[in-house]
Amino acid sequence: MPSSAAEKQRRILPLFQKIEYNTSNKFSILVRDDPRFSGLGVLGRGQLFCCFHEEHLKEATKLYELLIAAETFDEFLDLCHQSRDFVNEGLYIYAVSVAVLHRSDCHGITLPPIEEVFPDRFVPVEALFKTFHESTLAPPEQDVEVHIEDTGNVLDPEYHLAYFREDVGINAHHWYWHVVYPATWRAEVIGRPKDRKGELFYYMHQQMCARYDCERLSNNLPKMRPFHNFHEPMEGYSAHLIAIINGQPYATRTEGMTLRDLDEVAVQDLERWRDRILDAIHLGFVEDENGVHIPLDEHHGTDILGNIIESSHDSVNKAYYGSIHNWGHVLMASVNDPDGRYKVNPGVMSDTATSLRDPIFYRWHRFIDDMFQEFKKSLHSYTKDELEFHGVEVKSVSVKASTTNTITTVMKENSLRTSHAFYFGRTGDMGVKYKHLDHEPFKYKIEVIDQGTKTRHATVRIFLGPKYDELGNEIPPNELRHLMIELDKFHVELKPGLNTVERESSESSVTIGTRPSLSKLASGESSHEYCSCGWPNHLLVPKGKELGMQYHLFVMLTDYNIDLVGDHGKTGRCTEAVSYCGAKDQLYPDKKAMGFPFDREIEIDHLEEWLTPNMTQVEVTIKHEHS
Known part of the structure; x- marks a missing residue:
């Protein structure tokens, strides 16, 4: 690594350390006077940032676009240090990561492992508490490691797949994928398009489902059943994770719970968006905001559908086709407290670094994949x-x-x-x-x-x-x-x-x-x-x-x-x-x-x-x- 890149690497790493203990919530004079920070700090500190929630994404987009637009590396770092003092912790790390990956003067810089930045999203709470306990017993200069124990047992058939769902590597991959391909990426603002982003959204998640089904068969379990009925009772799940930023656990979903309406979105909205997307597939075209028909052909159809289903910035008609994938994640994460009366954390489906732990993630994405497969049926088989x-x-x-x-x-x-x-x-x-x-x-x-x-x-x-x-x-x-x-x-x-x-x-x-x-x-x-x-x-x-x-x-x-x-x-x-x-x-x-x-x-x-x-x-x- 050239010395300049090595020096930049050294200066960037502190941005990612002890982030959950940065409790300052006061604007400096410079921040208050800088209009570029207007609209930031809306999502409060100590709340869980959700990469699928529309309002959270809006604020994160404003921050990463601001950081990418900084004219020099020093200005970029200065903005990072200032925003760290008042922006939500998870939103901050997401936005800074997007910026580092996409700034031309950050070439040669490697992001630190997200599992070392937010270990509480990867390590069960029992093991974390054990590390804190052991740290008080061992000599202060001694290195200490504790073992992660199983978080379930054979009473739950899905326990046999815990080694896959809770794997640090695949959960980190999912987090990084959504950093490389932000749903809100605006090519016209950043100046760089994300080629075939909608199709990549389809394919990467399709492969996750295929791999999960292969693991199920390896463990003598049947292939998963898609989550296609939005009113069906869901299986239970407990992640055994706790968010250090607020001391609360990620919500446990007890067996038999169903999706419930939120203030921002209703279960009926998901059904309406699903029907509109399937209608478009069967008609062979989607309509943009001006009523123009855009054909779903073999060359671009999957990419167009991917942008619509994820509800990325490139969706041709977000007002009509909605945001079925993202809001589905939010609704599933919110079944315990849909109206916020108990002020508890959402479930792991709210976070790209934790959602793969939940069996419902794969059933949800098998449903999403089934919509893409419905489109694939409209194409001729390869000759x-x-x-x-x-x-x-x-x-x-x-x-x-x-x-x-x-x-x-x-x-x-x-x-x-x-x-x-x-x-x-x-x-x-x-x-x-x-x-x-x-x-x-x-x-x-x-x-x-x-x-x-x-x-x-x-x-x-x-x-x-x-x-x-x-x-x-x-x-x-x-x-x-x-x-x-x-x-x-x-x-x-x-x-x-x-x-x-x-x-x-x-x-x-x-x-x-x-x-x-x-x-x-x-x-x-x-x-x-x-x-x-x-x-x-x-x-x-x-x-x-x-x-x-x-x-x-x-x-x-x-x-x-x-x-x-x-x-x-x-x-x-x-x-x-x-x-x-x-x-x-x-x-x-x-x-x-x-x-x-x-x-x-x-x-x-x-x-x-x-x-x-x-x-x-x-x-x-x-x-x-x-x-």
Whole structure:
């Protein structure tokens, strides 16, 4: 890292430390006299910032646009320090993070791990209290770590999926994704568009649902049921999280509760917006605010719908199509206290850093995905000509691990430091130890024949999907496509004749490795700009079963020259996990629809009937070893 970037990194890190203990709520003279701060400080300190709440987002947008517009890095830092004294804690970290990721003079700077900034959003309250207790017993210079214990038991079937839902990596990924792609991003103000943002919203969440269903099958549970009836009783959930900023727990949802109206939005609004969106899908067009029909075609339809359903700034008609996704999150988080009479915290569905912990998140997003799938039904199934890469034949595929075509998963231990967020009154570090799923390293070996006489360039697309459902029945292709998880996508050069392509699992276009800790960033150990958005590498593949679980490993090669997007790679920034996160400030690096070729209906009975020579699939086994 150049010295200037290293110095900037050092100066930015304090903005993210001890944020929950910054209790000052007084405007300085400079702040009061600066009209740029007008409209900030509306959301009170000690309240939980909700990235899905319209009013919260308005204030956060004003702040991050102000920070991005600062003419110099010093002015940017000055505005950050001033606003930290009176802006809501969560809103502040969100807005500063958006600004750091998008200011040109912040290139080379890595955001600190959100789990070290707000550990109370990732660590159960029992473990946090234990750290405070242990900090008083150990010598002040001694490092102390406590273990996170289970927060549920087998009386709740969803307990078996806690390792996935409560994984630090996926919850951090979800938080960072919404920082990279703010719903309120105004390209006309910032000067940079977010290419295919609506489609990315669809695809990233669709993949989360597919992965969750694969984990359910790994644990002998049925695939989830979409939350499609807005009046049905909901399952219960307790996150065991407490918000340090106000000392209150995130609300527990007892079993049998239903959605209830808020002052800002009613349950009937969700139903009305759903019906209007489905009507538009069936009609084949949406109407903008001037009544102009905008076709939902195969090239732009998913992106248009994504912006409408998320209710981003780019929604063509927010007044008519509403904000079904965002308000759905808010309503689910508010079932305990819809009118605010008890002044309790909302549930975890209110926060992008915590919502994945709740089983209802996946049911809600399966419902959201079903609306996109309704649109996909209106598109023709891919023809053989659209699927083929003439002259290219995939001869074989295998997975090289400790046993060929068998991937082993295990539970491993990791640590999370809490000292950067909380005052313990000691010099030794405090932290927690937690377990997470991981897999052995593996490598793909793909043998491809280029039947032509010239070198070709290809895109390799790799997916994984379960072979059998929870009853042991083989999953038919059109159902299987909803469960196919993307493992990798990369460019390769093919020479005439036989080619052997090898690729390490750690190189995946979906995942990122371990985020550098705040301590490493402060010491200058991490010199590579780390963009944080990306699925954790340790969860690249599902858990599998103790005796083995069979999966289809699907590999397809397409014509890279057709797939290529003009500006990809021009900045070289944030391209580690492009499949789910895109390439920041660049066009999405693939002209194909996200999820291709499984994004459309497959009208055959057996997967083998659908394959063209440039595709193949092999059965692989995922086995889980208990430690």
